[in-house]
Amino acid sequence: MGVVKCQLSVSLDGYMAGPEQSEADPLGKGGMALHEWAFKLAAWRDPHDREGGEGDDNPSNGVMEEAQAGTGAVVMGRNMFGPVRGPWGDEDWKGWWGDDPPFHVPTFVLTHHQREPLEMAGGTSFHFVTDGVESAVAQAKEIAGDQDVSVGGGASTVQQCIVAGLLDVLLINQVPILLGGGERLLDNLEAGASSFELARVVEGREAVHLFYAVS
Amino acid sequence: MGVVKCQLSVSLDGYMAGPEQSEADPLGKGGMALHEWAFKLAAWRDPHDREGGEGDDNPSNGVMEEAQAGTGAVVMGRNMFGPVRGPWGDEDWKGWWGDDPPFHVPTFVLTHHQREPLEMAGGTSFHFVTDGVESAVAQAKEIAGDQDVSVGGGASTVQQCIVAGLLDVLLINQVPILLGGGERLLDNLEAGASSFELARVVEGREAVHLFYAVS
Numbered sequence: 001m002g003v004v005k006c007q008l009s010v011s012l013d014g015y016m017a018g019p020e021q022s023e024a025d026p027l028g029k030g031g032m033a034l035h036e037w038a039f040k041l042a043a044w045r046d047p048h049d050r051e052g053g054e055g056d057d058n059p060s061n062g063v064m065e066e067a068q069a070g071t072g073a074v075v076m077g078r079n080m081f082g083p084v085r086g087p088w089g090d091e092d093w094k095g096w097w098g099d100d101p102p103f104h105v106p107t108f109v110l111t112h113h114q115r116e117p118l119e120m121a122g123g124t125s126f127h128f129v130t131d132g133v134e135s136a137v138a139q140a141k142e143i144a145g146d147q148d149v150s151v152g153g154g155a156s157t158v159q160q161c162i163v164a165g166l167l168d169v170l171l172i173n174q175v176p177i178l179l180g181g182g183e184r185l186l187d188n189l190e191a192g193a194s195s196f197e198l199a200r201v202v203e204g205r206e207a208v209h210l211f212y213a214v215s
Numbered sequence: 216m217g218v219v220k221c222q223l224s225v226s227l228d229g230y231m232a233g234p235e236q237s238e239a240d241p242l243g244k245g246g247m248a249l250h251e252w253a254f255k256l257a258a259w260r261d262p263h264d265r266e267g268g269e270g271d272d273n274p275s276n277g278v279m280e281e282a283q284a285g286t287g288a289v290v291m292g293r294n295m296f297g298p299v300r301g302p303w304g305d306e307d308w309k310g311w312w313g314d315d316p317p318f319h320v321p322t323f324v325l326t327h328h329q330r331e332p333l334e335m336a337g338g339t340s341f342h343f344v345t346d347g348v349e350s351a352v353a354q355a356k357e358i359a360g361d362q363d364v365s366v367g368g369g370a371s372t373v374q375q376c377i378v379a380g381l382l383d384v385l386l387i388n389q390v391p392i393l394l395g396g397g398e399r400l401l402d403n404l405e406a407g408a409s410s411f412e413l414a415r416v417v418e419g420r421e422a423v424h425l426f427y428a429v430s
Contacts, residue, residue, distance in 0.1 A: 012401055176410075176413050176427060177407075177410075178407060178408055184229075186228035189393050189395050190393070191233070191395040191396075194393065198423050208413050212227070
C-alpha cells in the first residue's frame, strides 16, 4: 500500500499563494517566489522537459526526487487545474500545462462539473470527480495500487484531506519570504483536527523541508 | 554589540496563542500546548526555580540555553505583562510572574500608561515605555551593552520590530499541533517587509527550531 502524500511550498507567514490570485496570475502577487528554489533543481527540470539544474550538492534536489518518486496518481482541486475566475466547464480547457503535463500519471480533479476524462500526452490523464475528496482519493488509491497518491493544491483541497483524515505525509517546503496575504495552507482547521509528528528535516539551499507524519 | 533576538513557540498553523485569550487564559484555548516542550527542559526549569528536567539528550535543551544566554535586557508588549482585558494602570499589577520574575534583567514594557519603574527580586526590573517600540529597543540596547536584547511577545510587538527593522534573529520553535485560531506570529506584515535567511535548524524531541537571520 502506498501513502497519501502532499508537498507544498509555503512562505514563512504560511501562505501557499500570494494575494490577488487571478487567471493571469494564478499564484497571486509574489507567489512565484515560493517556487524558485524548485525551478533550479535538476529533479524538477527533468520531468518538465528542461535541461540542467542543481544536482545533489543542493539537498533540496533529493527531496524533490523523493517527493516525485513512487507516485501512482495525483489528486488536485479545481483551481489548480483551471483559472480561479472564469469557467472551464466547456471542453476546451485542458489545464495550465499544455499537451504533456508534468504529472505522467492519472490525475483526479475535484470539480462540481461532470466532464469526460482527458487523455494527455506522456501518461497524464485527467479524471473529473464530482462527489468529493474522499471519492477522489479512493479512486486515486485504487489506480495507484502499491504506489503513492500525491495531493496537489490548492489549500482547500489539502485542508479537506486533513479534516477527512486522508493524508499520511505532509512535506512543507518552507521558503524564507513574507507574502503578506493570500491563501494560507494551514487555515480553516480546527484545533486537533489531525495530529502531526515531525519525521525529518532537510535543510536545502533556499528552503527548509519539514516532513510531517499525519494521523 | 549584542543582537536583538526573539524566540517564540508557534503552532504548525502559525499561531503563538490560541483563540479566546482572556485574563484567566492568557495563552488562549490550547495555547499552553505550545510550551510543553519547553517546560520539560532543565534549561527552562532552572531559571524558573524548578528542579530536574530533560538535559542535552534532547537537542531542545541546548537551544533553550543558547536563547537565554547573553541576554542583557528584554522588551515585551503590554499584553505579555498584564491581562489582555482589564486595566493594570493602577500600581498593583506586577506582571504574571510573582515577586521573582524569570527575566533577571531590565525589562522594557510597551504601554500607553506612564508608570514608575518596578524593581523586582532576582535582578528583574520593569520599565514602562510609552513612546513606542523603537524607543523601547533603543533603551534596552543601551542597558544591554555587549549583550543581546530579547524581544518577548506578543505577536504585535514582534511584528512592530520586524517592520521597523529592529530584529536581527528570529528563532521559531515550531510545534506540530494545530490551534485552529488565535494570534498569528507572522501576520499583518507586508510582502518583503523584511528579508529572512535560514541560519540553522535543530530538530528537538517535540519541536523543530528554525533560526532565521533577519535584515
